Amino acid sequence: MVSLPILYSFRRCPYAIRARMAIRYAGIQVELREVILADKPVSMLAASAKGTVPVLILADGTVIDESLDIISWALQKNDPEHWQVDFDDQMAWQLIEQNDGSFKQHLDQYKYADRFPEHTMQTYREQGCEFLSRLEHQLSQHKYLLGDRLTQVDISIFPFVRQFAFVDKDWFDQSAFQNLLKWLTDMLALKLFSSVMAKYPRWQADTEIQIL
Numbered sequence: 001m002v003s004l005p006i007l008y009s010f011r012r013c014p015y016a017i018r019a020r021m022a023i024r025y026a027g028i029q030v031e032l033r034e035v036i037l038a039d040k041p042v043s044m045l046a047a048s049a050k051g052t053v054p055v056l057i058l059a060d061g062t063v064i065d066e067s068l069d070i071i072s073w074a075l076q077k078n079d080p081e082h083w084q085v086d087f088d089d090q091m092a093w094q095l096i097e098q099n100d101g102s103f104k105q106h107l108d109q110y111k112y113a114d115r116f117p118e119h120t121m122q123t124y125r126e127q128g129c130e131f132l133s134r135l136e137h138q139l140s141q142h143k144y145l146l147g148d149r150l151t152q153v154d155i156s157i158f159p160f161v162r163q164f165a166f167v168d169k170d171w172f173d174q175s176a177f178q179n180l181l182k183w184l185t186d187m188l189a190l191k192l193f194s195s196v197m198a199k200y201p202r203w204q205a206d207t208e209i210q211i212l
């Protein structure tokens with residue numbers, strides 16, 4: 001029996017969502033191991049001591065434990081709709097960097113504002129809006145973030161915008177970010193997205209194999 005790559009994942013984690021989307025899009029089968037973040041499997045920590053998901057372990061033992069690297073790996077294998085972008089393109093890289101950097105920080109502070117009492121929830125939301133404005137500007141010019149077709153940049157950023165929007169969806173829906181709302185709505189409607197959001201039982205050494 002050919003052993004599949006193993007993906008340690010957590011359903012709601014935005015990093016894991018983007019990795020699962022890329023793997024599924026590329027048509028690569030992996031064994032999905034759903035973890036509980038508060039009680040990570042020893043085998044996952046043995047492969048990647050930093051203890052974050054997603055972690056992908058290839059059949060030859062190679063470990064890829066950064067979601068952006070998992071996306072690149074998947075797209076190098078198969079990229080039927082040309083999602084790959086040239087990261088010499090400043091905009092592509094800057095958007096992802098800002099998303100994973102300051103925006104992710106503001107998102108966490110907005111979402112869990114009670115844990116960050118230095119400022120109000122509204123302040124954290126306003127800080128996050130700086131990035132949303134940038135996305136809105138891009139999307140006022142074309143349907144997707146870099147142009148008229150979807151790329152890995154859309155996939156990489158979407159799960160984070162989704163989280164931000166759903167902290168207070170009524171606010172987001174009536175905000176000035178109407179192109180962003182349309183983009184988010186389109187992304188949420190992708191079959192690819194719903195297909196990677198299926199619920200899997202927690203993985204344990206004796207559980208049945210689950211395939212993504």
Ligand SMILES: N[C@@H](CCC(=O)N[C@@H](CS)C(=O)NCC(=O)O)C(=O)O
Pocket residue numbers: 010012013014015016037038051052053054065066067068
């Ligand atoms: N830079 C990493 C970040 C991954 C990450 O931070 N994942 C979170 C879950 S969304 C995590 O595993 N946190 C560890 C924990 O909560 O114990 C990547 O892109 O893969």
